[in-house]
Amino acid sequence: MSRELSMLDRLILSVAPTWGMNRVRARMITDVLLSYDGAKTGRRTDGWITTGADANAEIGPDLTRLRERSRDLCRNNSIAARCLSVLTSSTIGTGIIPQAATGDPELNKAIDDAFWRWSDDRECDADGDLDFFGVQRLAMRTIIESGAVLLRFRHRRPTDGFFVPLRLQTMEPDFIDMSATTNNSGGDTIQGIELNALGERVGFYLFAKHPGAVGSIRNFRAAWQSKFVPASEIVHGYRKDRPGQLHGVPWLAPAMLLLRDMDEYNEAEIVRAKMAACLSLFVTGAEGPGASVLGTETSEFGTGKRLEKMRPGMILYGRPGEDARPIVPTGHANFAEYMKFLLHIVAVALDLHYTQASGDLTAVNYSSYRAGDRDFRGAIEAFRWLYFIPMVCTPVWRRFIDTAYAAGRIPVAAYGVNWHPPQFASVDPVKDALSDEREMSNGTLTWPDAVARKGNDPAKQLDVIAEWQKKADQAGVTFAFDQRDGGSQAAPPAIDEPAKQLTALATERTGARDRYWTIIELDRRGRQCPRC
Numbered sequence: 001m002s003r004e005l006s007m008l009d010r011l012i013l014s015v016a017p018t019w020g021m022n023r024v025r026a027r028m029i030t031d032v033l034l035s036y037d038g039a040k041t042g043r044r045t046d047g048w049i050t051t052g053a054d055a056n057a058e059i060g061p062d063l064t065r066l067r068e069r070s071r072d073l074c075r076n077n078s079i080a081a082r083c084l085s086v087l088t089s090s091t092i093g094t095g096i097i098p099q100a101a102t103g104d105p106e107l108n109k110a111i112d113d114a115f116w117r118w119s120d121d122r123e124c125d126a127d128g129d130l131d132f133f134g135v136q137r138l139a140m141r142t143i144i145e146s147g148a149v150l151l152r153f154r155h156r157r158p159t160d161g162f163f164v165p166l167r168l169q170t171m172e173p174d175f176i177d178m179s180a181t182t183n184n185s186g187g188d189t190i191q192g193i194e195l196n197a198l199g200e201r202v203g204f205y206l207f208a209k210h211p212g213a214v215g216s217i218r219n220f221r222a223a224w225q226s227k228f229v230p231a232s233e234i235v236h237g238y239r240k241d242r243p244g245q246l247h248g249v250p251w252l253a254p255a256m257l258l259l260r261d262m263d264e265y266n267e268a269e270i271v272r273a274k275m276a277a278c279l280s281l282f283v284t285g286a287e288g289p290g291a292s293v294l295g296t297e298t299s300e301f302g303t304g305k306r307l308e309k310m311r312p313g314m315i316l317y318g319r320p321g322e323d324a325r326p327i328v329p330t331g332h333a334n335f336a337e338y339m340k341f342l343l344h345i346v347a348v349a350l351d352l353h354y355t356q357a358s359g360d361l362t363a364v365n366y367s368s369y370r371a372g373d374r375d376f377r378g379a380i381e382a383f384r385w386l387y388f389i390p391m392v393c394t395p396v397w398r399r400f401i402d403t404a405y406a407a408g409r410i411p412v413a414a415y416g417v418n419w420h421p422p423q424f425a426s427v428d429p430v431k432d433a434l435s436d437e438r439e440m441s442n443g444t445l446t447w448p449d450a451v452a453r454k455g456n457d458p459a460k461q462l463d464v465i466a467e468w469q470k471k472a473d474q475a476g477v478t479f480a481f482d483q484r485d486g487g488s489q490a491a492p493p494a495i496d497e498p499a500k501q502l503t504a505l506a507t508e509r510t511g512a513r514d515r516y517w518t519i520i521e522l523d524r525r526g527r528q529c530p531r532c
Contacts, residue, residue, distance in 0.1 A: 055245035060178060060191050063247060067146050067174065069260075070250035074145050077259050079346060079357060080252055086356045087251070088141045090380050093422030095133025096389065098397055099457050102414040108459075114409045115400065118164040126154050126169040132396075138170050139237060139392055148173040148238035148248035150204075151392065152229070153399055158407065166403040168396065172210065173238075173247065177226035180205040192226070193246050201231040237392040239383065255349040262342050269335055351379040366428050377424055384421050393419060423454040 013020035051058065073080040100111035118124055119132035130138065135151070142149040150173060156165035176192040183189075187196040194202040205226040238248025252259070340358075347357035353372035355361055397417050405413035426432045436453075439445035448458035472478070 055242035056190055056247070059245070059247050059249060063147070063178065063249070064174075066250050066253055066256075069256055070145055070147075070252045073252055073256065073259055077263055079262070079343065080259055082359065083252075083346070083350050083352060083357055084141065084144055086352060087144050087350065087380075088137060090376075090424070091384060091388065092133070092137045092140045095136055095422070096384070096393060097133075097420045097457065098393070099418045099420060099459075100414070101416040101418045102412075103416065104414075107410070107412055107414060110410050111401070111404070111414070114164065114404050118166070118400065118404070121163065123162050123164060124166070124168050126167040132168075135168055135170060136393070140388065142170070142172060143237055143239065143248065143388075144251045146172055146174075146248075147250045148236065149392075150175060150206075151235035151237070151396065153233050153235075155403070164400065164404045164407055164409055166400060171206075174211050175206045176247075177205040177207060180226055190246055194228070199244075201236075203228050203230045204234050204236070205229075206234075235392055235395045237388060239387055251350060255346045258342060258346055258349075262339065262346075266339070352376060366431070369427055373424075373427075380424075381421075389419050418452075420452050420457065 009020060009024060012023060070080075074084050075081075098115065100108040100115075102108055102111070115132075122128055122131055124130075124132045125135055139149040139151065150171040152169040152171060154167040154169050156162050156167060158165060178191045180189055180192045187194065187202065189195070189205070192205045194205070196202050206229050207224070207226050211224075239251070241249070340354075340360075343358050344354050347354050350357070353376055355364055355369065355372065356376065394417075398415055401410070401413050401415055404410045436445060436450050440447060440450060451458040451461050469482075472482075
């Protein structure tokens with residue numbers, strides 16, 4: 001970057017060269033730093049307030065208000081409620097299913113049987129209402145709405161009669177005492193979370209009851225006193241967006257103001273439409289005892305203001321000088337299009353596409369929906385495997401294994417597990433099935449992976465298929481899809497196997513090569529012997 005020296009710079013250089021060079025060097029560094037438009041100062045950036053604080057310093061002061069506003073929007077704003085439902089259903093569906101993977105089939109079966117009994121009998125939920133997959137869905141909904149979720153392990157006595165004496169208490173992040181912040185030589189306590197010298201979580205400072213329920217608690221003072229709970233007893237799930245971030249932020253945070261403005265804008269349009277549906281008059285004319293009355297004259301109770309009511313089909317006769325003008329409210333000519341535009345912005349802020357946020361499938365076909373759905377599926381898969389499964393599902397599974405082994409329900413405490421999230425809803429099942437079949441035929445997809453895509457256990461599905469094939473053979477029943485020997489030889493789909501394709505291609509190339517060299521040979525002979 002070249003820059004000419006000013007008269008003042010030259011004067012300073014002639015008098016004090018060192019000082020002048022430092023001045024020129026500082027100006028050059030400043031020019032480089034402000035070469036980014038986003039770093040420049042001026043009228044366009046006067047109201048742009050930024051900080052250099054870390055994630056916890058930025059989140060802490062605003063977190064309580066963000067949670068309150070997010071919950072209010074999810075309760076009262078239809079768009080926010082739909083986005084919450086779509087994100088929860090897409091991530092969890094009917095549950096992320098675990099399958100023991102210890103390498104020992106008998107041990108796998110013992111662990112899986114113990115887990116399904118623990119889940120199906122609703123022993124896992126501290127409230128006794130949900131199975132394990134219901135707890136997953138509630139946890140995911142809480143993460144989206146409140147930014148984070150807490151699952152506290154509640155062990156029960158062997159005499160309480162539980163098959164596996166372990167229960168999960170689902171808690172909102174409000175239980176964390178955000179005011180607990182201290183600096184110690186061995187570690188720090190930041191916003192209710194105690195860390196050791198290495199930055200590892202040691203424990204949480206939790207309230208005995210939800211802070212929003214203190215009005216119904218007898219001992220008000222004790223309710224506001226948090227107690228230390230070891231981190232080993234707490235599962236803390238949230239989306240971590242910055243290094244060192246200890247608390248999650250509600251997912252609606254980037255779109256909160258816009259959703260609120262959309263509510264108010266929509267309400268204003270509704271009021272305008274109601275006003276337009278009524279005949280409102282603004283009357284000017286003579287006053288006093290001789291003034292005419294256009295309708296039925298009454299007075300507003302408590303104020304004495306003059307009111308007149310009009311009747312349908314009424315014909316008005318005014319006196320000279322009197323005027324009655326209708327009040328016609330004006331509205332936005334492109335209200336629907338503008339609301340649609342705003343809804344696009346909300347969808348982008350939540351990693352959704354427009355059709356998911358609005359439910360509007362106008363002018364949507366298979367290709368456009370799949371193209372718009374691709375990024376959304378990628379975001380959901382990333383959150384499943386990078387956040388929810390390692391932060392929520394895996395710690396619960398390990399504690400279940402330890403407790404089941406201590407209770408004598410499984411012979412070995414083996415932690416190997418495969419998680420099977422639910423498959424995304426198919427827009428065109430036939431095309432998706434043909435795609436899976438092609439991938440399996442060319443070896444890029446295995447049958448167990450194809451089954452796992454649908455959220456099923458491949459081993460269990462194989463056992464079920466074998467069992468029902470055996471029963472069908474015993475009953476003498478065959479199906480069109482049965483391609484085994486002795487079954488119906490229905491024509492398979494019109495998809496060539498890769499080996500057949502390669503053989504046909506090689507044959508075609510060999511024949512073409514032979515024909516080519518035959519032509520060359522004949523041409524060579526013809527040039528050597530014209531009479532041939």
